[in-house]
Amino acid sequence: MLLLGESGTGKGILARVIHSIGPRAQQPFVTVFCPSLEKGMVEAELFGHRRGAFTGAVADRIGKVPAAEQGTLFLDEIGELPLDIQPKLLRLLQERTYEPLGDAKERRADVRVIAATNRDLEREVAEGRFRRDLFERLNYVPVRVPPLRERLEDLPLLLRHALDQNEAGRWIELAPEAERALVALDFAWPGNMRHLEQLAARLSMRVGAGPVEPGELLGLLDRPRGTAPAGGASDLSSGLPSLVEEAERGWLEQALRSYPDLTRAELAGRLKISESALYKKLRQYGLARG
Numbered sequence: 001m002l003l004l005g006e007s008g009t010g011k012g013i014l015a016r017v018i019h020s021i022g023p024r025a026q027q028p029f030v031t032v033f034c035p036s037l038e039k040g041m042v043e044a045e046l047f048g049h050r051r052g053a054f055t056g057a058v059a060d061r062i063g064k065v066p067a068a069e070q071g072t073l074f075l076d077e078i079g080e081l082p083l084d085i086q087p088k089l090l091r092l093l094q095e096r097t098y099e100p101l102g103d104a105k106e107r108r109a110d111v112r113v114i115a116a117t118n119r120d121l122e123r124e125v126a127e128g129r130f131r132r133d134l135f136e137r138l139n140y141v142p143v144r145v146p147p148l149r150e151r152l153e154d155l156p157l158l159l160r161h162a163l164d165q166n167e168a169g170r171w172i173e174l175a176p177e178a179e180r181a182l183v184a185l186d187f188a189w190p191g192n193m194r195h196l197e198q199l200a201a202r203l204s205m206r207v208g209a210g211p212v213e214p215g216e217l218l219g220l221l222d223r224p225r226g227t228a229p230a231g232g233a234s235d236l237s238s239g240l241p242s243l244v245e246e247a248e249r250g251w252l253e254q255a256l257r258s259y260p261d262l263t264r265a266e267l268a269g270r271l272k273i274s275e276s277a278l279y280k281k282l283r284q285y286g287l288a289r290g
Contacts, residue, residue, distance in 0.1 A: 002138040003116040005145030008192030011116040019072040027071030034080040053102025079119035148189035162200035169204040181214035219258035249285045
């Protein structure tokens with residue numbers, strides 16, 4: 001099985017879900033992050049090695065493949081796998097056999113292999129960086145994992161998963177209004193799951209009690225400069241003054257949502273304008289508050 005998608009879309013989470021709902025659920029789930037494999041040690045890392053197989057091999061070592069026996073081997077970012085190791089992986093997929101480094105005895109493997117990549121493997125094959133036979137073997141069951149911007153309805157569930165990864169986050173509850181605000185937010189989620197994990201980490205450090213409200217949730221989310229305020233892009237034919245006013249109103253609305261508990265003076269300080277200037281702008285746009 002081959003999981004395809006941008007970096008950070010949750011391919012690893014999906015791989016674990018596939019493992020957990022299958023007949024191998026009670027067996028090991030072993031992850032190999034291919035870019036982190038030390039050059040020259042990839043074969044030993046995957047298949048293990050015998051003592052004396054190379055300088056520094058002072059004892060036998062089990063590899064990732066035998067560690068995943070009867071379970072699932074998840075090869076993350078397989079597009080980074082060195083070309084000289086790819087035939088050995090192809091042999092594992094086709095014949096279910098491998099040999100530890102320094103051992104001529106053939107071993108059999110009972111593992112389910114799930115691979116993932118954010119690369120265009122068709123292009124990698126065309127440019128000679130990935131074997132076509134291995135690609136075709138992996139691509140037998142391709143699954144595209146959409147980026148978060150294409151599956152906004154999943155955001156509350158994915159944020160819940162991210163919160164549940166640490167003890168403090170498990171006790172945090174989001175108000176229904178906060179979940180709806182998260183889904184309705186005009187944001188492209190360029191970091192995909194990494195943005196949600198960052199948000200979960202910040203929420204896990206909160207000191208307040210009770211459910212998280214929309215203002216607190218959105219205030220903790222980093223939105224890169226240049227992100228359009230709610231409402232999206234405007235019609236350029238309306239002219240620059242109108243566009244500036246529209247953008248200013250949008251940013252003021254976002255500031256009010258993100259910092260509902262600040263006084264007007266504190267909000268003005270955060271926006272780096274005077275309190276009187278903030279008051280005038282709030283009245284101008286009908287956003288004045290007590």
